[in-house]
Amino acid sequence: MDPIALNGRFSGTREPTGTQVASFQLFDSILRQGGRRSGELRFVVFADNRFPGVEHWSRLPGVTFVQTPFRDWGKAHSHFWEQFLAAPLARRHGCHLMHHPMNTSPAFSGGIDHIVTLHDLNFLLHPEWYARSFRLVYGVCAMPGLRHNRSVVTISKYVRNQAESILNRSPESIRMIHNGVKPLKASHPWAGNYLFAAGSLQPHKNLARLIKAFRQISPSYPGLELVVAGRKQISFTVDSELSGLMKTPGLRFTGYLSDEELANAYAGSQAFCFPSLEEGFGLPILEAMRLGCLVLTSHTSCLPEIAGPAIQIDPYSVEAIVGGLRHLLDLPSTERGQLLTAGKVWCGHFTWEHAARKYLALYRELNT
Secondary structure: OOOEEEEOHHHHOOOOOHHHHHHHHHHHHHHHHHHHHOOOOOEEEEEOOOOOOOHHHHHOOOEEEEEOOHHHOOHHHHHHHHHHHHHHHHHHOOOOEEEEOOOOOOOOOOOOEEEEEEOOOHHHHOHHHEOHHHHHHHHHHOHHHHHHOOEEEEOOHHHHHHHHHHOOOOHHHEEEOOOOOOOOOOOOOOOOOEEEEEOOOOHHHOHHHHHHHHHHHHHHOOOOEEEEEOOOOOOEOOOOOHHHOOOOOOEEEEEOOOHHHHHHHHHHOOEEEEOOOOOOOOHHHHHHHHOOOOEEEEOOOOHHHHHOOOEEEOOOOHHHHHHHHHHHHOOOHHHHHHHHHHHHHHHOOOOHHHHHHHHHHHHHHHOO
């Protein structure tokens, strides 16, 4: 069987967030299981070994590692490589199937088949959230491949339903494979009395309504803070309401957090707040639950599919967010413990090992 090419363009990111982290975890599990369980599968991996965790891939059985200096390139250079060089390089290494884990893929096949993992279609459904330059790039670097590649894999049933209606593909060419949960460990949970929110400087994360809800409840909970992790990203527009809310008493921004810092922030919080308007998967919910954190999230998009026992509210209603926060903060200890236990059990349904097994089966099916 021909080797499978894996596009590790995500490895050029110095401060990875959701999509890059998920891409690494997926490929890491695929490569570990592919060599251990499936001797007939071989891989050619194009990645930068300076990305944390990537360097050991070259030592795994059945893996040919091609060092690709994504970290030295800008986004334009990386997109150029993906669009025009990736397929010829894969073919030169004997591959006839290549997997792209981050929405984008070559507009033209280059003589091989391609699989692309689709995380969401927000850039089409909510263009007002994105910078014009980002929409233009995705129009060239994502949409042609999503419409014409051999297979598209969505990370939730919700995104699969969107893809079927928007991409005009046959149902059998679209698969659904849930993401797993990254095994974060909290070495020193943060001290303090705080609610925690992450990834919240993007418009769809709904930070403005969360801050308004926090303003309403804070007089009832003296000393309570709202701690927000994340940074402004140039791909997204700015929520016009945020500037007037930034100086809210008790509101604290941390900027970007490393994996260790993120785990400690989850573990020390009273609750994790994720009232997002639109998500393709909602990985932070599961990360928080796994670390023993109560979760408040939305009843929209994919979140009911992913959130399980989390408290779910209408994200468009500040009053609903207020009610959800009060409910979590006022929970009796017995009910709190039950909800925490239920969350940890629920997370067991989402593992990278399970996702990898499904991708390996798809590789075998298409690589014949």
